[in-house]
Amino acid sequence: MVNSRVPPTLRLRLLILLFVISAGCSRTSELTSESLQSAEKKWEATGPSYYRMVVETKGDRIEPSKYEVTVRNKEVIKFLLNGQVVESTRGQDYSVEGLFHVLDQELDLKKKPEVLGAPPGFSTYPMASFDSQTGRLLRFQRSVGGARNSIEIDVKEFEVLGK
Numbered sequence: 096m097v098n099s100r101v102p103p104t105l106r107l108r109l110l111i112l113l114f115v116i117s118a119g120c121s122r123t124s125e126l127t128s129e130s131l132q133s134a135e136k137k138w139e140a141t142g143p144s145y146y147r148m149v150v151e152t153k154g155d156r157i158e159p160s161k162y163e164v165t166v167r168n169k170e171v172i173k174f175l176l177n178g179q180v181v182e183s184t185r186g187q188d189y190s191v192e193g194l195f196h197v198l199d200q201e202l203d204l205k206k207k208p209e210v211l212g213a214p215p216g217f218s219t220y221p222m223a224s225f226d227s228q229t230g231r232l233l234r235f236q237r238s239v240g241g242a243r244n245s246i247e248i249d250v251k252e253f254e255v256l257g258k
Contacts, residue, residue, distance in 0.1 A: 123222035123223055123224045123234055123235075123236060124222060124223070124224065125220075125221070125222060126198060126201065126202065126221040126222060126223040126235070127202075128202055130223065130225070131195065131198050131199060131202065131223075133225075133230070134195070134225040134230035134231070134232070135195050135230065136230065137225075137226075137228075137229055137230025138191055138192075138195070138229055138230040138231055141228065141229050141230070142191060142229050142230065142231060143229075143255045143256070143257065143258050144167065144168050144169070144257070144258060145166070145167045145168070145255070145256040145257035145258070146165070146166055146191075146253065146254060146255050146256055147163070147164070147165045147166075147252070147253075147254045147256055148163070148164050148166070148189070148190075148191070148250060148252065148253050148254070149161065149162070149163050149250070149251045149252035149253075150162045150163075150164070150189050150194075150248060150249070150250055150251070151247075151248075151249045151251050152246065152247065152248050152249075153246075153247050154244070154245050154246035154247060155243040155244055155245050155246075156243075156244055156246075157246065160176060160177055161176075161177055161178070161251075162174070162175065162176055162189045163175040164189045164190060165256070166190045166191070167256075169190065169192055170187075170190075171187055171189070171190055171193075174189070191231045191232065194232045194235075194248065194250075195232070197235075197248070198221070198223060198232070198235060201219075201221045201235070201237055202221065204219060204221075205218070205219045205221055208239060208240070211239045211242065211244045212239055212241075212242035212243075212244050213239050213240055213241050213242050214240075214241040214242070216241075217239070217240030217241035217242070218239075218240050219237060219238070219239050219240070220237065220238045220239075220240070221235070221236075221237045222235070222236050222237070223235045223236075226253075231250070231253065232248070232250055233249075233250055234247070234248065234249050234250070235247065235248040236248075
């Protein structure tokens with residue numbers, strides 16, 4: 096009888112290879128504190144003060160959702176969750192600055208992969224892409240080695256409403 100278990104080191108290598116391939120297809124690269132700081136600086140220098148954005152999220156442990164936010168002077172003035180108006184400060188997390196904060200938290204989690212369910216020896220793999228002109232987030236995805244705890248954040252629409 097043949098043992099069908101894949102050795103852990105081979106499994107880890109295969110997981111990393113699959114992640115690299117999927118990241119290459121989605122045009123994201125590894126999220127680092129440097130890439131995040133660069134994006135934030137671009138946004139601060141060139142980002143509009145009045146914009147509308149549609150963000151979709153999905154993951155292994157969250158329900159797929161669609162958020163629409165309108166932001167003026169860094170404040171969310173309209174927030175829709177799956178088409179329904181939400182009267183809450185929760186919308187702040189979905190402004191560009193809010194998404195930068197989420198990415199900063201993801202970098203902190205990368206240092207503690209066990210918090211996201213990674214077994215010993217496994218890591219998290221945060222990947223992101225940013226707009227080359229403004230620095231705003233285009234796409235974020237995180238996978239966790241050895242665990243089902245992925246998340247994806249896609250900015251599907253972005254519209255400047257005024258400077």
